[in-house]
Amino acid sequence: MKKKPVKSPPKWADRFLAWYCNPKLLEQIQGDVHELYHWRIKEKGESKARRSFIWDVLRLFKWSNIKRSNKSQNRNNMGIFKNYFKIGLRNLWKQRMPSAINIIGLSLAIGCSIVAFKFVEYNYVKDDFHENKDDLFLVTHWEELESNKGRNGGTDNQLVGEILKSVPGIKASTRYNYRQPEVRYGNKTKYEAALFVDEAFMDMFSFDLLYGNPNTLYNEGEIIIDESTSISLFGDANPVGEKVDLKIRENWKTFTIGAVYRDKPNNSSIQINMLVNYVHYEQEFRDRATWNTNFFIQREDGVEPASLLSAMDQLLPVYNKNNEEYAITYFELEPLSTMANNSYEMMNGVGSGPNMAPIITLSAIGVFMLILSTLNYVNISLAMIMKRLKEIGIRKVIGSKRKQLVTQFLIENFLLCSFSMFLGALLAHSFFLPGFNEIAGGDFKLDLWSHLNFWYFLIGLLLFITLASGLYPAVVASSYKPISILRKATQKSGRRWLSNIFLTFQMILAMITVVTAIMFVHTNRVNESMDWGYDQYNKLVMGIPGEVYLDAYRDVLEAEPNIARYAGTRSNIGQDLNGVQFKNGEVKSYAELFQVGRNYPELLGLSLVAGRMFDPSLESDLDRKLVVNESFLEQYQLEFNADGIQILQDSVEYTIIGVVEDYHYMDPGQKIRGAALKAIPANEFTSYLVEMNEGNIFDQRDKLQSQLQELVEEKTVYVGIQELIFEGFYEEMKGIRNIMLFTASVSILLAAMGLYGLVSINVSSQIKDFGIRKVLGASGMNLTSTVVKKFRFVLLFAILIGCPVAVLLVDMLINDIYAYAPNIGAGPLSIAVLILLLVTFFTLNLQIRRVKRMNPAQTLRTE
Incomplete structure (x- = not known):
């Protein structure tokens, strides 16, 4: 005869009791509740016995029965960890050779990783040191371009005024325009980077003051400079109170140094260099109806960017009615923290996005x-x-x-x-x-x-x-x-x-x-051994500091016996870029357009493939004629013929009269795309390309530079060597x-x-x-x-x-x-x-x- 199976209490309740109960009390308590469970089965039945067992387990869940950590055990654990560290140090010393190999390998890797981290952080984490960084925005807008839809980081100056008058929630604002004027102090004359900004600039952005008054910009006759500019002009002395002259467009103005700020951090897109009150920019450009400017705003506390954008967009119908050619689709606020990284996707952006190759x-x-x-x-x-x-x-x-x-x-x-x-x-x-x-x-x-x-x-x-x-x-x-x-x-x-x-x-x-x-x-x-597509040797490049020096420069070049020949230009190959949009039927894209003298292509040594070069004796070559490279024809799907072919640029029809082999108009780090040469008259030259006779090109450069410097005492003369333009x-x-x-x-x-x-x-x-x-x-x-x-x-x-x-x-x-x-x-x-x-x-x-x-x-x- 089979024995009846022994009834057991609910397993989950029994396990819960074992989990929370103090081990010293578990055997006694568990024995008691199990004994009560079996008595209740006989007296009251299994169902009530199970319910009573669960209640007993829950009723006994109290502080006196719960197991707790032992303080002495904690102290013992600390002792164990100390022992682990001692044993670890002894083992490392005992195994010196493998430990040394591991330490050297890891330290080299960590050193390389630190360099990589610093470089990546520098490229990605920008402008994070400004106290108001969460409230500062660059005002940008989207506009319909001829070929596509684009984003612009510059705002029409008149529209800036309308925004400030009509949009609530703006705590502070500043315009931001970059120029590189001549700066004169005593006998020193040099070009320095200058920024024209409004008075609130230093209140909005955070920089460290070294000398002077932080409210300098509120005085139109004073300027702010940074530490590097101060050292380049005045050495280690405190320059506050010193006078400098700035040439803004064609006019010289005298300013007083009011403050000096510490150089901007490496990760700053906003510069100081030399800060000038924006009123001087307006005075010098008053002959223009308006112009584009970078425009920064600081929102008031609690104001959402969406409300600012909504108010700005309400101004667009009136603005677009008067500016159909540059109609704005809508505004967008670019936060300061992402401004530099997103600058690559907009025109007139501030800062520069990360270069992915080195990263x-x-x-x-x-x-x-x-x-x-x-x-x-x-x-x-x-x-x-x-x-x-x-x-x-x-x-x-x-x-x-x-x-x-x-x-x-x-x-x-x-x-x-x-x-x-x-x-x-x-x-x-x-x-x-x-x-x-x-x-x-x-x-x-x-x-x-x-x-x-x-x-x-x-x-x-x-x-x-x-x-x-x-x-x-x-x-x-x-x-x-x-x-x-x-x-x-x-x-x-x-x-x-x-x-x-x-x-x-x-x-x-x-x-x-x-x-x-x-x-x-x-x-x-x-x-380094790549053919540039032209003869770059024995050639010098010199900038003409102004139209008044054009004839004087030419006279020096004519009189110098070491000069074989020369040519004028506005765009020197290898130094200047000017991308413009050309159109052939439905094909639209950008190509480089260089404005050069008629003898420039031959002097540079470009190789003719088809057609002809510009003819210095033909005035008609100054009238909408182009000499293009091979990539230009391929880019615009053109086939050259002797009678010339036409292409449009801003609704102006040009005739292509010649084709030359591809040449490197910029360093070999950039792919060659379409490039066109346009002939211009001599009165539009801004620089000369000079071919020297055989000799030491460095000595020839120094001699020619000193001759030209005598003509232009108050300006810095630039003479460069063509074969060194890609040296950087x-x-x-x-x-x-x-x-x-x-x-x-x-x-x-x-x-x-x-x-x-x-x-x-x-x-x-x-x-x-x-x-x-x-x-x-x-x-x-x-x-x-x-x-x-x-x-x-x-x-x-x-x-x-x-x-x-x-x-x-x-x-x-x-x-x-x-x-x-x-x-x-x-x-x-x-x-x-x-x-x-x-x-x-x-x-x-x-x-x-x-x-x-x-x-x-x-x-x-x-x-």
Whole structure:
């Protein structure tokens, strides 16, 4: 006969009691409620017994029965953590070689990441230091252009006045126009950047006052300058009260220096340079009905941008009725914080958006370095676990939990990463940032005490590298069973394969960076030797300071025997751009339009493809005639014929009389698009292009500049060398090349250190095997093959995978930075493979020599 099943109380209630009850009271309380439950089943039935059991569990949930943490236990935990730190420091000291490799690798990666962070932050975080930044806006608008819809950051000056009169909620406002007038102080005359602004400018924007009165702009006869302008004009002296003359258009005006402000921060789009009351701009441009100006407003507290925009849009019907050609569709307020980053999508914007090429490059470098160093760490940590198995096994036998072992390893990793963080910041401050400033012309520095974003970055980076590099080795180390450890039955093959995969990935990254560096060197050489499309040698460019000097300059050029010939121009090829819209049927797009003298194309050395050049003897060539490049015909889908072809520009019909080969009107960093040359008369020249006889071009420039300076005592004479106009571009590319060479060197170093550490640990773990083999007569070659064969597939896979991946990634990067870049051929890949092989064999040879020189008696003396 079957026994009846024993009735049990509700499981969830019983578990809830076990969860909250103090362990010291649990057995007694649980026994009592279970005894009551079984008595109630007999007396009152199962249903009522279950309800009563639940009520008893809930009724007993009170303070005296709830389990609580023990203060002594907390103190004991603190002691445990102190012990973890002590053990961690001892282990780091005991394992000096792998610890040093990890610290060096991580510190190099952190230093590179800090440089990348500073550069990316500089490009993206703009104008965040102004106290009123959340209330400041640039007034922009959308307008219907002839070819498309566009956004404009400039506002009609008359419309600005209407906005200020009609729109409520504006607390303060300022107009903002940039000019570069001549500045005269004593015997010094130079061009300086000047901004014409309204009186409220310094109240709206936050800059640091050095000397003088912050309310200077309220006095029309006083100006504000920044620290750099003060030093360039007055040296280190306090210039407040000094007089300077400014030439605004054609009139000289005298101003008093009223205040000096500290130079704007690197991330400021709003400039100071030299601030002049806007009333002087209005006086000099009163002959114009109106003009465009950047217009900033500061909203009143609690006013929403939508209400401001609604009030502004109500002014448009009247404005558009009188300005049909430049009709405005609607207004848009651009916040100060995003103004610079969005400036690329508007005309007349303020500030400049980020250049993505260097941002991508430096970010990729930082990420690559972190990945390499992290893989180094993981690899070496996995190998080091094999040397600490006895420690792990003993600690598990005496009662250590897995969580405690993971905590121990993570604390050791945190200590190592913290020291690496300190060393990386030191490297960035002392070497990387100064070197980057030298290459890129920046002014980046570590401002630890006043840079909250940087602290967020450092803390986040520390937590990331601590977990990324230490969590997996800690989990692996804590997963071994003590029985397997003490029997020496642990399986190493899986870990070895994982280490080899990590090492292979390191080698692939090193391969990619080496190919990148080689391609940057090669591309720089290709660009430097590139044909510009004209003869740039033995030519000087000089600006004419005013129409009154046109004849005097020409007389000097005529009298100078070293000058072979010269030509006048308003647009010097290589220095000036003037994009205008041309139209051929339905095809509309922008091309460059250069206004030049009739003999300019021949003097420059442009190569004629079809038609003819301008004829200096034909006055008719001054009447709407163009000489275009080959890209112009392709861009507008034209075919040249000898009779000339027509094209429209602003409803004016031009005739194309000649076609020349494409030429670089700007540096090789920009693709050549359509360009047209238009002949102008001599009275419109603003500069001369001069071809010199053979000789030292620098001496010729200095001589000619001194002759012209005698004619123009109160102005600065400019004479430039045509073949040096792209020098800035080449210097910038050399800087990027140097950064890539440094990155490749560091990545090779990290890969070599990772390989060295891994081979060293593997050799150490098998040192007795090598000793036995040496005693049994193994040759040096045999021992060498034993060491090498474990890593031969790592190197082979790194080359086979790294080559195609490098071609794909490097080609994308090179073509994103350079407009004209050569393809990656077998040469760069072969050089990269050779470098990788040499570094690998050198690294392995260090350990091979150690194996060959070891004394077997010392390795076999103790077990």
